[in-house]
Amino acid sequence: MLTIGEFAAAGSVGVETIRFYQRRGLLRTPAREGGIRHYGQEDVRRLRFIRQAQAAGFTLEEIRELLELDAGEDRRRARELATARVAALDAKIAELQRARDALGRLARECGEGSTGPCPILASFDV
Amino acid sequence: MLTIGEFAAAGSVGVETIRFYQRRGLLRTPAREGGIRHYGQEDVRRLRFIRQAQAAGFTLEEIRELLELDAGEDRRRARELATARVAALDAKIAELQRARDALGRLARECGEGSTGPCPILASFDV
DNA sequence: ATAGGTTCCGTACCGTAGTACGGAGTCAAG
DNA sequence: CTTGACTCCGTACTACGGTACGGAACCTAT
Numbered sequence: 001m002l003t004i005g006e007f008a009a010a011g012s013v014g015v016e017t018i019r020f021y022q023r024r025g026l027l028r029t030p031a032r033e034g035g036i037r038h039y040g041q042e043d044v045r046r047l048r049f050i051r052q053a054q055a056a057g058f059t060l061e062e063i064r065e066l067l068e069l070d071a072g073e074d075r076r077r078a079r080e081l082a083t084a085r086v087a088a089l090d091a092k093i094a095e096l097q098r099a100r101d102a103l104g105r106l107a108r109e110c111g112e113g114s115t116g117p118c119p120i121l122a123s124f125d126v
Numbered sequence: 127m128l129t130i131g132e133f134a135a136a137g138s139v140g141v142e143t144i145r146f147y148q149r150r151g152l153l154r155t156p157a158r159e160g161g162i163r164h165y166g167q168e169d170v171r172r173l174r175f176i177r178q179a180q181a182a183g184f185t186l187e188e189i190r191e192l193l194e195l196d197a198g199e200d201r202r203r204a205r206e207l208a209t210a211r212v213a214a215l216d217a218k219i220a221e222l223q224r225a226r227d228a229l230g231r232l233a234r235e236c237g238e239g240s241t242g243p244c245p246i247l248a249s250f251d252v
Numbered sequence: 253a254t255a256g257g258t259t260c261c262g263t264a265c266c267g268t269a270g271t272a273c274g275g276a277g278t279c280a281a282g
Numbered sequence: 283c284t285t286g287a288c289t290c291c292g293t294a295c296t297a298c299g300g301t302a303c304g305g306a307a308c309c310t311a312t
Contacts (some may be wrong), residue, residue: 005258016301019261024299035308036259045247052250056225060299070246075236078244082233089226093219099182100215107208110201118204120196121171124178131288142271145291150269161278162289186269 007039011047018047026050026064057088099124133165137173144173152176152190183215225250 008015021027027046030037046067053063062081069078106123134141147153153172156163172193179189188207195204232249 003258004260014301015259017299020300032260049247049250052225052228054299055221056229056250057222066246070244075244078246079233079236082229082236082249086226086229086233089222089229093222093226095181096183096215096219096222099178100212100219102178103182103208103212103215107205107212110205110208118196118201120192120204121175123208124175124182129289140271141289143269146270158290180269 002039002044003036004039007043007047010044011051013047013051021047021050021060024060024064026060026067056085057092058085128165128170129162130165133169133173136170137177139173139177147173147176147186150186150190152186152193182211183218184211 002010004015004018008018011018018027022029027043027050030039030043049067050060050063053066054060058066058081066078066081069081102124106118106120110118110120128136130141130144134144137144144153148155153169153176156165156169175193176186176189179192180186184192192204192207195207228250232244232246236244236246
């Protein structure tokens, strides 16, 4: 039985973030037991899922839908969301990889030992 | 010699975005020639750099600094920004790759043919 | 039983990156 | 020489994901 402060700490977020997620419908707002609301392990699990899904690029609205789907039967929709995100992630990863290579080159060409120009603007031209 | 509309189109952004970048100091505001400002290839190059750098995860403020560095002599600082971003990109790419794998697994396990549970919440637990 | 730390709740505010609005000026074609 | 599209400019508004404020209620240790 966790207070909101302990709950927030368990998910490495702030108390205000918990309240924000509750307003957005991502987390339940448990009943008060003498003025104070209490949270359990299932809530922590849910909160951690939210953070992971966020890192995967889902918006809070999409995450809300995923959490709803988890309770329901609609495998098709869940699959849809997952495969769409996989495609988006593949594209994003490729894009970041290209940017990473361009910047790695820039850092090397702009190294201490090197002379010549330090082609910042040109670094992405490749 | 491009008008702002042509310039914006050359960088695949809206006219308002150009003005926004000018306010933020990312793009110059050329002198007016009879009421209308005109842009050249160097501006287009700069604008394209901004979009690429943005895709690489730089904020507009960092991009502003990069553009300043390009004009100056401070190789050390440019190198610093580039290597820091390479490290950030490597971390981000690894994170997205993990998320991608988790979602790929979810999509498979949640496939049409499969029975069993469709473990959305559990998908990131691995 | 009282002080200090939390919690509760509504409301307001923040940074980032734009996007929209509206009136006045300008320019090119008919 | 007017019409319609585009430009100029300031100001306001948007979406997203939080973060902060402030007064009242509550809980714990002394």
